[in-house]
Amino acid sequence: MIANTPKVPYYAVIFTSILTNDTAGYEAMADLMTTEAKKIDGFLGIESARNTVGITVSYWRDLAAIHQWKEQLAHQLAQKQGKLRWYERYKVRITHVERDYEFVKIN
């Protein structure tokens, strides 16, 4: 659920979106996108949550892997459908992860 990413540096793509009311097929597409992303060499993990706004953060080894993901055929089709039907608005941010740390509760 929290992506088990390797040591920094790596990349994160922050995808924030607001959906329209036409959400038929959206979940299936989102699941398929995750399945397809995992096939790409350089994919490191993904985290996702949605309330009013949806945030999906995917992690990548380098910009080449992100580029490959963006150009993936299934992804291209999903982007087209997304703009036509599912997304009211979205923002994509390509970021370089410089530092990370975590906390795990000792029960």
Added chain:
Amino acid sequence: MIANTPKVPYYAVIFTSILTNDTAGYEAMADLMTTEAKKIDGFLGIESARNTVGITVSYWRDLAAIHQWKEQLAHQLAQKQGKLRWYERYKVRITHVERDYEFVKIN
């Protein structure tokens, strides 16, 4: 809801968390943290969503602003309470936003 951030470059802090069952007081603390973050010079915006996992992405002008936020007294207290009670696990990633783009549906 989708943060209206300025032109790149800027910074994003990705905070991904899983809560314990002891969530009393959590929402109030989260709201307070947003209020306090907004007071910091260099704060650019915040986005948040939670299902099984919670993702909060805050945006900042530079590392100095992020440092100021981390050291903020209310934030320090929240971090302590968070580790004691609310968080089962979390991961923080400090990232440099290199590129962004957005889509807005024309209705």
